[in-house]
Amino acid sequence: MKLGLLILLLLVGVYGDYSSLSYVDRPCGTDLSNLWLDVVAVVDNSQGMTFNGLQNVGLNIVNVLNNGTRIGSNTFEPRTTRFGLVTYNSVATQNADLNQYQSFADTFNGVFDAFLTVANTTESYLATGLELAEKMFVDQSFNSTRDHYKKVVIVYASEYNGNGELDPLPIAERLKLSDVNIITVAYEQPGSAGLLQGLSQIASPGFSFSFAKDNVAGNLVNEVQIALLQSNCFCANDWIQYSGSYFDPASTRYGICILPVTMPQVWRAAKMSCSHRWNNSNLATEFNQAKHDFILSAVRNTQGFSPPYQYHIGLNYVSGSWVWTQPTGRQQVPLQQPLMWLSGYPQLASDKSVVMNQQSAHETGWINIASMNVVANSVCETYSCDTDNYCDAQYFKNQ
Structure with missing residues (x-):
């Protein structure tokens, strides 16, 4: 040449x-209708959350998922999201395992049924809720046909308590080492000093949010949805x-x-x-x-x-x-x-x-x-x- x-x-x-x-x-990818995740919501239902707080959490959850996401398992379409629900106070309760909800309607009804009443205790130990979420993943997600699906925990908390066996941080670190992403949402109340700082240590990087700061004009719904999309983007x-x-x-x-x-x-x-x-x-x-x-x-x-x-x-x-x-x-x-x-x-x-x-x-x-x-x-x-x-x-x- x-x-x-x-x-x-x-x-x-x-x-x-x-x-x-x-x-x-x-x-x-940004198509929320094609999310393929295993998600467990871990929700504080102690007195500190209040009834209004629980209702706000319920609205946030259903609005996050009300985007065409296929809830449940579908053998013909692999891009589905299973959603489990845990409430906690002094102890944790499994309200729905990862296979119970098979549609958005199931999820909507199940979430608001679980949030009809606040627990009769002021004690709130996130560690109990995280341990139960971890057990659900071990029993129903890891080493299953959905082992390759990304796992996500969404925490809604009104307080950050716990030392020794009730310290939530070691459990959160163990979950993250198991490739579980953790999204945290703080529901601040008078006297909940240190809540946002504590939850930011629990959360995966960039996934710590606040009702007080982010729930403006629906921004919190958008923030959690983005965190789910980022969780569903992996190598x-x-x-x-x-x-x-x-x-x-x-x-x-x-x-x-x-x-x-x-x-x-x-x-x-x-x-x-x-x-x-x-x-x-x-x-x-x-x-x-x-x-x-x-x-x-x-x-x-x-x-x-x-x-x-x-x-x-x-x-x-x-x-x-x-x-x-x-x-x-x-x-x-x-x-x-x-x-x-x-x-x-x-x-x-x-x-x-x-x-x-x-x-x-x-x-x-x-x-x-x-x-x-x-x-x-x-x-x-x-x-x-x-x-x-x-x-x-x-x-x-x-x-």
Whole structure:
């Protein structure tokens, strides 16, 4: 290829107008009707909650679920949500196991039946409610046909009490280590000092809410629904969920999973290896600086990668332009700004048609190389499991 023509094609590939094509990373699914979760609500019904408080909690629960979510189990549609209910005061009561409610109407009636009266005690120990929720998951969710469904506890509390065996924090930590997400909602009353701070320790990062602060114009319903959608957006073991910040677990998740691969190989072999890891998998894209930085952080924190870092990504030169590889059957995405080339790149050589990240003295950026010459580790990506992408049990067995 003549040098002048190659330079022109490179410039078109880099600076061409592709505004009609998407250049953003896949978001988590947002279809509440397709939630597929196992959820247990753990509700304080002590005197501190009050009757009005219980009614407000009931309204919040039914409004959160009144979005087309398929309640119960359905053998023909796997995207269903089971909903169990626990009330607690000095002791905990199982009002509904995970199989009792088989429709939204069942849930609506069951919730308000359970909240008709406040318990005749001022004692309120969240630990008892969390222990019962944990038992429900062990008995009816873990090691079952729904083992691969994400588990969620929603706590509604008016007080934060407990020491020793009644300290709720160790139980909450145990649940989170078992991959259970915890959403907390504080129902503040006079004298409930420390409630929000205590519940924020119980909650998964970013999932602590308050009736007083969030229940404005229905915002609390929206906040809990978003937390459920974020809970339903997750990756298989070993994959790292792309989010707004690698170091902030409360940052917003994207519908993308990242996998640093410690298998030195040439670019073409890395591309093929990524494409066979699962449906919709391919070499990683870096549409923006934040994604580039996130992937670099993941690489730095993965055993088997060492400085100076070198790893294949999915940028390559095809038919006159730089494009990002995409899953099989999908159109490749033309390169747009920002550009993260190291100084002196891309080099104008017809055989240097693929890209890897390379660490230099002060930065890590793109260099173009020959596809069959340089052996290095690589980074793959795939779609997350979420409301738009159901992952069956076999998916997790194959990872």
